[in-house]
Amino acid sequence: MSVGALCLRQNSALASVALENSVANNYLAQAGFIAVSGFNYAIEVGFLSLAGRNIGISAGVFNVESNLGYRGGDPNPWLPGLQVGLVNAGGGIQIGLLNYNPQGFLPWFPIINFPCGGDW
Numbered sequence: 001m002s003v004g005a006l007c008l009r010q011n012s013a014l015a016s017v018a019l020e021n022s023v024a025n026n027y028l029a030q031a032g033f034i035a036v037s038g039f040n041y042a043i044e045v046g047f048l049s050l051a052g053r054n055i056g057i058s059a060g061v062f063n064v065e066s067n068l069g070y071r072g073g074d075p076n077p078w079l080p081g082l083q084v085g086l087v088n089a090g091g092g093i094q095i096g097l098l099n100y101n102p103q104g105f106l107p108w109f110p111i112i113n114f115p116c117g118g119d120w
Contacts, residue, residue: 021046026056035060040081054081054092065090080115091115 010016012025021032026040035046042056049060053067063083067090081092088094092114094101099113106113 049083049085051081051090054083054090055079057082057084058088058090058092059084061086063088063090063094063096065092067091088113 009022010024012027013023013030014028015030016023016026017031019032020034021030022036023030024038026037026042026044028042029045030037030040030043031045033046034048034050035044036050037044038052040051040054040056040058044051044054044056044058046060047062049058049063051058051065054065058065058081063085065081065083081090083090083092083094083099084096086097088096088098089100091101091103094113095111098108098110100108101113101115103115104113105116
């Protein structure tokens with residue numbers, strides 16, 4: 001487990017906590033006011049949670065999966081992550097006040113949104 005006071009940057013981690021937390025590969029748990037991961041395999045919690053690719057759970061006020069649902073070249077395109085927050089953007093299953101999913105039935109949809117077609 002890694003703990004940082006203000007800023008923590010790691011290549012990979014099982015558990016990490018810091019105010020601003022950046023991990024290339026999150027394998028278990030990550031928490032911070034700003035939580036950033038290149039690949040989230042497990043749980044990411046933050047006021048702002050950013051993931052390049054999320055197949056785990058992103059929980060926060062704002063959650064963003066930066067590829068916004070694009071799964072081209074992804075070996076597991078069928079494996080969506082879960083986003084839980086007020087505002088969610090990405091290609092996973094989303095629960096929140098406002099959700100954006102470019103592959104959704106409607107790209108912008110309140111309460112719940114999920115991919116409905118294409119490469120998800």
